[in-house]
Amino acid sequence: MGIEIKVEVPRPKRIGAHSHIRGLGLDEKGKAIPVADGLVGQVEAREAAGIVVRMIREGRIAGRGILFVGPPGTGKTALAIAIARELGEDTPFVALSGSEIYSSEKKKTEILTEALRRALGVRIREKRTVYEGVVKELKIRRSRHPMVPYMVIPREARIRLATKDDEVTLTVGEEITHQLLEIGIRRGDVIWIDAETGRVFRVGKAKGFEEARYYDIETHKLVEVPRGPVKKEKEIVRTYTLHDLDLYVSAQRSLISFFTIGVEKEIPPEARREVDEMVKKWIDDKKAEIVPGVLFIDDAHMMDIEAFSFLSRAMESEFSPIIILATNRGLVKIRGTDIVSPHGMPLDLLDRLLIIPTRPYNADEIREIIKIRANEEEVELEDDALEELVKIGVETSLRYAVQLMEPARIIALNNGRSKISVEDIRNARKLFIDVSQSVKYLKEYEEKFLKI
Numbered sequence: 001m002g003i004e005i006k007v008e009v010p011r012p013k014r015i016g017a018h019s020h021i022r023g024l025g026l027d028e029k030g031k032a033i034p035v036a037d038g039l040v041g042q043v044e045a046r047e048a049a050g051i052v053v054r055m056i057r058e059g060r061i062a063g064r065g066i067l068f069v070g071p072p073g074t075g076k077t078a079l080a081i082a083i084a085r086e087l088g089e090d091t092p093f094v095a096l097s098g099s100e101i102y103s104s105e106k107k108k109t110e111i112l113t114e115a116l117r118r119a120l121g122v123r124i125r126e127k128r129t130v131y132e133g134v135v136k137e138l139k140i141r142r143s144r145h146p147m148v149p150y151m152v153i154p155r156e157a158r159i160r161l162a163t164k165d166d167e168v169t170l171t172v173g174e175e176i177t178h179q180l181l182e183i184g185i186r187r188g189d190v191i192w193i194d195a196e197t198g199r200v201f202r203v204g205k206a207k208g209f210e211e212a213r214y215y216d217i218e219t220h221k222l223v224e225v226p227r228g229p230v231k232k233e234k235e236i237v238r239t240y241t242l243h244d245l246d247l248y249v250s251a252q253r254s255l256i257s258f259f260t261i262g263v264e265k266e267i268p269p270e271a272r273r274e275v276d277e278m279v280k281k282w283i284d285d286k287k288a289e290i291v292p293g294v295l296f297i298d299d300a301h302m303m304d305i306e307a308f309s310f311l312s313r314a315m316e317s318e319f320s321p322i323i324i325l326a327t328n329r330g331l332v333k334i335r336g337t338d339i340v341s342p343h344g345m346p347l348d349l350l351d352r353l354l355i356i357p358t359r360p361y362n363a364d365e366i367r368e369i370i371k372i373r374a375n376e377e378e379v380e381l382e383d384d385a386l387e388e389l390v391k392i393g394v395e396t397s398l399r400y401a402v403q404l405m406e407p408a409r410i411i412a413l414n415n416g417r418s419k420i421s422v423e424d425i426r427n428a429r430k431l432f433i434d435v436s437q438s439v440k441y442l443k444e445y446e447e448k449f450l451k452i
C-alpha cells in the first residue's frame with residue numbers, strides 16, 4: 001500500500017483588529033445606519049466623521065485637523081480607518097503611534113516629515129503603450145516546480161485580446177501569468193497590459209460578450225468592448241506619494257543612497273526640494289494634481305512639544321495631508337514641558353482641531369461588535385459563550401473581550417470542538433488576564449515581596 005502524504009500548506013491569515021470595517025455606514029443624508037459597513041452604534045461620532053469626509057472631499061479642511069477623544073476601546077482607531085475607507089483606495093492613509101516618533105536612528109522631525117509625505121498623493125497622468133481588449137481566450141501552461149515535484153506552477157500564458165476592430169494573440173511569461181491568475185482574469189474580461197512593465201489591469205466585464213459567463217450577483221462593472229487597435233497609446237492615471245517620489249529622486253542622485261535608503265538613512269533635504277519643484281511644475285502644466293491623504297497619529301499625547309509645533313506648522317503649509325489625532329488622556333502635562341493642558345497638547349494646536357468624542361458601548365452594541373468580529377475571524381460561538389463575552393466586554397473592555405476569542409477557539413479545538421463554549425471562554429480568561437487584573441497581580445506580588 002502506498003503512503004499518502006497530504007500536503008497542507010497553512011495559509012497565514014492576517015486578521016487585523018479592524019479588518020471588518022468597510023466605511024462609516026452612513027445613508028445619503030449623512031445619518032448613521034445603526035449597523036452598517038462593519039460599524040455598530042457610536043452614532044454621533046460616525047456622523048461627525050462623515051462631515052469630515054465631506055470637508056476633505058470638497059477641499060475645505062486646509063489648516064485644520066481632527067482629534068478623536070474617548071476611553072480605550074471606544075472605536076477611535078476604528079473610526080479613523082473608516083474615514084480612510086470612505087475616501088477610497090486612491091487616498092493615501094498613514095498610521096503612526098505617538099510613541100513611534102522616538103527612534104535612535106532618525107530625528108523626530110524626519111519621522112514626521114516622512115509620514116506627512118507618505119500621506120500626500122500626487123495623481124499623475126501619463127501616456128503608456130498598452131495592449132487593451134476583451135479576453136477571448138486564455139490558456140495557462142503549467143509545469144512542475146523544480147524543487148517541489150508535487151507542486152505545479154504556472155509558467156506562461158497565451159492570451160487572445162480583441163477589440164471591435166482588431167485581434168492580437170500574446171504569449172506572456174511567468175510574472176504576467178501570475179498576475180492574470182491572481183486578479184482572476186477570465187474570458188469576457190476587458191483588460192489592459194502595460195507593454196513596458198507588464199502590469200495587468202482589469203477594466204470590467206465586456207458588455208454583450210456572448211462567451212462570458214454571467215452570475216446573478218456581478219461584482220465587476222460592465223464595460224463596452226474597446227474600439228481601434230489592441231496595441232495603443234493610453235492615458236493612464238496613477239497616484240504616487242510624495243515619499244515615493246522622494247525615494248526615486250534620491251536614488252537617482254546617487255547610487256550609494258539607492259542601496260542605503262530605506263534601511264536607516266534619511267532622505268537628503270535637496271531631494272525633497274527637487275521633488276516639490278517637480279510636482280509644482282507638473283501641477284502648473286496640468287499633468288498632475290495633489291491628492292491629500294490622511295496621517296493618523298494614535299496615542300497623540302505621547303508626542304512632545306517639539307513634535308506638536310512641527311505638526312502645527314505642517315498643517316499650515318501648502319501641501320498638507322489631513323491630520324487625525326486620537327487620545328484617551330484628559331488634562332495631562334505636555335511631554336517635554338511642565339505645562340498641564342487638555343489632552344497633553346499645546347493650545348495653539350488644539351485651536352486648529354475639530355474634536356470628536358467617542359463614548360463607551362452598551363451591552364447590545366458590544367454583542368453586535370463581537371458577532372461581527374467572530375464572523376470575521378471565522379470563529380463559532382455557542383449562545384452562552386457570546387453572552388459571556390458580552391459580560392466581559394461590559395465589565396472590562398471591548399478589546400479584551402474581542403481578544404479572548406482566538407485563545408478560546410484553540411482551547412475548544414484542543415477539546416475536539418469547533419464551536420466555542422462558555423467553558424472555553426472562562427478557561428481563556430483564566431490564562432489571559434486583562435490589564436486591571438495584571439496590575440493588581442503585580443501589586444499584590446510587590447506587597448508580598450516587601451514583607452519578606
Ligand SMILES: Nc1ncnc2c1ncn2[C@@H]1O[C@H](COP(=O)(O)OP(=O)(O)O)[C@@H](O)[C@H]1O
Binds near residue numbers: 042077369
Ligand atoms: N463602533 C464599532 N463598530 C464595530 N467595531 C468597533 C466599533 N468600535 C470599535 N470597534 C472594534 O473594537 C476594537 C477596539 O476598538 P478601537 O478602535 O481599537 O478602540 P480605541 O482606538 O478607541 O482604543 C477594534 O477591533 C475595533 O475595530
Ligand SMILES: [Mg+2]
Binds near residue numbers: 076077078298326
Ligand atoms: Mg486606538
